[in-house]
Amino acid sequence: LxxxxxxxxxxxxxxxxxxxxxxxxxxxxxxxxxxxxxxxxxxxxxxxxxxxxxxxxxxxxxxxxxxxxxxxxxxxxxxxxxxSLKFTYSDIYMKYVGIGKPANVQRFTMNGQNGEAFELTVEEYFRRYKDIELRYPDLPVIQCGSSSRHIYIPMELVNLSxxxxxxxxxxxxxxxxxxxxxxxxxxxxxxxxxxxxxxxxxxxxxxxxxxxxxxxxxxxxxELNGRVLPSPHLELHNGFRIAVRDGVWPLENQVKEAPVRVIFGVICVDRAIEYQQFRPCFKTFMSACELFGMQFADGFETVEGVPLYEWDSSAIRSNPLLPKVIEFKTSLFEHERSHHVKIKPMLIFIVPRENPLVYGHVKVVCDLKEGIASQVLLSKTLTKMSGNPERCAVAHNVFLKVNAKLDGVNNGVCRESLEWSKFTNKNEATLFIGVDVTHPAPTDKQSPSIAAVVSSIDVTATRYSCSFKLQHCRNDRIIQMVDPLKERLIDFYRKSGLTPAHIVIFRDGVSNSEFLGTMNEELTNLKVAMNQLEPSYNPTVSYVVIQKRHHTRFYVEGKQYARCKSNVPPGTVVDDDITSPNIFDFYLCSHLGAIGTSRPAHYTVLYDSWNLSADQWQQMAYALCHLYTRCARSVSIPAPIYYAHLACKRARFYVNETLLVIPYSISGYFEIDFKDIEVLFIDMFVSFFRGSSKPGSSLESKEGERIATELNEKIRVHDNTPRMYYV
Incomplete structure (x- = not known):
């Protein structure tokens, strides 16, 4: 209203x-x-x-x-x-269909008084029959009505409704x-x-x-009474502890774990930056990485030793990306054989501007085809990395992402904080799972929905891996979730050597009306997955839905607790008065709202065979909000859910790249004129997800599910790709 x-x-x-x-x-x-x-x-x-x-x-x-x-x-x-468009010379409304030729060029056929058909331009028609002299006859006409009826109106005579x-x-x-x-x-x-x-x-x-x-x-x-949970202490290298203040903590030039024998390779896309400008900025970045404990392989410690490649993304056929990645990997294999060491490589792409097509192509080649860590940087971001590496915040923030992708750990939560010892007990290990489903834009009726299942792979919940799958459009429930859950259980056992005694599932993207149906279906899938692995396996299971798209907001009256213009402080919990009288739910604002009004996350615990108390639920959720690897601050939702968002977003790039671009061999792509991409996009999606059936029919649904299954087989992450590639 x-x-x-x-x-x-x-x-x-x-x-x-x-x-x-x-x-x-x-x-x-x-x-x-x-x-x-x-x-x-x-x-x-x-x-x-x-x-x-x-x-x-x-x-x-x-x-x-x-x-x-x-x-x-x-x-x-x-x-x-x-x-909907409105004509200025009448009260007629029509729907927009497309754009035609200029009014003095676009011709159509009409019948004369004697019944004979004749052609004339749109400009001539309006001059002869509407007594309107066009001021801009060179502008294209607007096609209205339907694609079968060719109704052309001069652009200057049309308004938005x-x-x-x-x-x-x-x-x-x-x-x-x-x-x-x-x-x-x-x-x-x-x-x-x-x-x-x-x-x-x-x-x-x-x-x-x-x-x-x-x-x-x-x-x-x-007016409500809220509680502010104590901020946890974080653990860095060699047990060094650091306090969190208002959801933020200093990096102190160290992380919990940093990789060794790292080799960077740089691919400059479309001449995004000159070498004279690249060299000092990248030197600052490498120095910042070393400050945090990262060690480079012998011979690759300086900017001069970093392999540098050029790639023109506009000439994909004559200058493809794949051979350059293979060339870089080949040089790495030779280094490993000659030095008898295992290295951690990463390709860093410098791009001039944000381009989803280029980004998607890079991620498909690196994540799916060749299995190598990659990081895309805007040239303007790289140029901000200058000066003292100890004080360069941009370099520090990029390092946090790079460190996680190379299997490092930025920080952990101290076991003594927020009852975290209960959830990181090796004798009764806890597996944290984040589940999310994302859908295409509302106007896109053909693209598949993407479901991601992310889980921790260590006892301290600092490392995660994911499984994603494609399914028919607009389905909030994950179809055939058994296999992703089995993968998560197996991955945790392989990496930690432990069988989880407790499983906690954080679910996003579920509306209130779908709570019970979604929970029952997904817990049934979990039970099937556990039975297939070990029939006697019976851990405790907890299932909680997290919602961010709600309209509950708080502000603080007193200045003592107010943060950033009356926002509630991080750790604020409200679990009375405005919560449900029938089920256990609470609001937790775990982040510092620096801009605008903080939006708390709404947690609804639907099932809990572990029988955790309200305090334990709230402290567990708050602790997980400090384990998001991209920044040195607590975030608004637990890390498993945040990573599920990122995994869905990355998978969307895989889908778009797979469907938009003709499959390539090692020699490169077939050349595609950019003006034809939109047509190709529509044609492929229509043929894949609709076929010849009517929209909404059961045949369409079955065809969409079949194609989604085929895409799941085609889009698979390479075995050598780092587990946290999606951050």
């Missing part, structure tokens, strides 16, 4: 004909304290009302000039959403930061907006339905 005030006060232009509207969300919930109205400000993106299509295209071109890739997908409207149309496509790299700035409002300002909107609605007086049932709305916010 939008406030009654002028819409311009609550709308924000984010570019390319799109604006963000801020309104109020409300829902009635049954809580321990009784019926409550959950209200929050909510921001959604919409197409501008009654905007001339010419202005719409001009706004897109402005984005293109700022650096966005020029291609058909960026300069065209979203054909899949079928935007004056009726509300929500944007469902992905925002580009320029729109997303603007939307984040709109949404990132401080807690007190957020609550002021909620109060203003609720008072403007005044539902209790104006709603006859509520009035007839004698229901009144108290517009005062609920």
């Amino acid at each position: 939008l406030p009654r005030a002028d819409r311009r006060e609550w709308s924000h232009d984010i570019g390319a004909g799109i604006e963000a509207w801020t309104g109020v969300y409300s829902a009635v919930k049954v809580c321990r304290k009784g019926l409550m109205l959950n209200a929050d400000v909510s921001t959604k993106v919409f197409y501008k009302l009654d905007m001339p299509v010419m202005d719409y295209y001009l706004s897109i071109i402005n984005d293109v000039k700022r650096g966005q890739v020029m291609n058909r997908r960026n300069i065209a409207m979203d054909e899949r959403q079928r935007l 004056d009726k509300v149309q929500r944007v469902t496509k992905m925002l580009n790299e320029f729109q997303l930061p603007k939307l984040i700035r709109v949404c990132g409002i401080d807690p007190k300002e957020r609550f002021k907006q909620i109060d203003y909107m609720l008072n403007g609605l005044d539902q209790s007086r104006m709603d006859n339905f509520l009035h007839s049932f004698d229901v009144e709305l108290d517009n005062r916010f609920v």
Whole structure:
């Protein structure tokens, strides 16, 4: 719902004909304290009302000039959403289909008064029959209606509809930061907006339905008592301990474990950086790695010893990536044979800009084909690595990712903190599993959904590995989850030498209505997996759902506990008044909200044969939030769930690369004209996931499942790929 005030006060232009509207969300919930109205400000993106299509295209071109890739997908409207358009010379509304030729070139056939067919251009038609002289006949026409009916309208005579149309496509790299700035409002300002909107609605007086049932709305916010969990101490190299303050800790130039005999190889993509600029920056990065304990192989300790390659991504056929990776690996094998040592190699790709096609190609070659660790760096990120390596935060942050990919450990949680000793007991080992399912964009009806199962492989829950699988589109439940769970159990045993006595599953991406159905199905799959491994195996099992997409927010009144403009401090737990009266759930804000209003994670424990107490659940979850390897701060959800998100995201690149690009041999790719990629993309997905069946039919579903199974066989991570490749 939008406030009654002028819409311009609550709308924000984010570019390319799109604006963000801020309104109020409300829902009635049954809580321990009784019926409550959950209200929050909510921001959604919409197409501008009654905007001339010419202005719409001009706004897109402005984005293109700022650096966005020029291609058909960026300069065209979203054909899949079928935007509603309004003609300026009449009150007719039609759906957008596509773009035609210029109005003075586009011809069509019509019947004359004598019944004879004749051709004329769109410009001639509007001059002769509509008495409209086009000012811009060289602009392309807009095709409306349906693809079978060729209705062409000059662009200057078409506006976006004056009726509300929500944007469902992905925002580009320029729109997303603007939307984040709109949404990132401080807690007190957020609550002021909620109060203003609720008072403007005044539902209790104006709603006859509520009035007839004698229901009144108290517009005062609920005051709660929360607890702040103690921050854990973290363990670094040689048992060195470090305190956490407000969810952040200093790196102290050391990590728990760093790899040895490391060899970096660098591939410069599309001449992203000159060597004179590359050399000092990469030297700083290597020095920072050594400060944290990383040791390089003999002969590769300096920038001069790092193998350097060039790759032109625009000429894939004549200059493919795969032979360069093979050349680097061959040199490594020779080094291992001559020195009789096992090395840890990594390829670092320097790219000029973010490009999903290049990134996906790199990850497919390194992760699936050749089994080598890889790290993609923007050239502007590398150039920030200058000066003193001890103080270069950018180099430190990149090192954290590189260290994890090379099987290092950045930090652990001290066993004496937060009852962590109970969950890291070697005599009764605990296996932590994170499960997530991600879906394609709402307008994409053909792409598969991706499920990831991530689990710890050591007792201290610092290292993780994953299994992912593809399944038919839009299915929140994981089909045939037995094999991924078996892989996780086997992997834990192989790496730790222990059989887990306790299994804790963190599940994301489940709505309230699917709680029981999803839990029963997945716990049944777990039971089958355990029986297949050992019929007598019977560990305790706990199953908890984590939700982030909710509208519960907190702010602190007193200055003593307030952080970052009245945000709650990390470790804040709320488990009374606003929680469910029927099941055990709690809210935990485990991170420092530096920008905007902190959003706590909502934990719902659906099954627990371990019989943990509320304190143990909350402290376990909080401790796991300090084991995310990408940064030196606690994060908003436990590490297993965060890694499951990353694994799904990486698998999406595998899928896109596999389906978009013609399979290659060692000689390289077949040449594909970039303008044909969109057509190829649509054709392949339609043939793979729809076939000749009608949308939504059972035949379509079976075909989608069959193709997903085939893709699962085709997209497999190489055995030599590091286990935490997805970070």
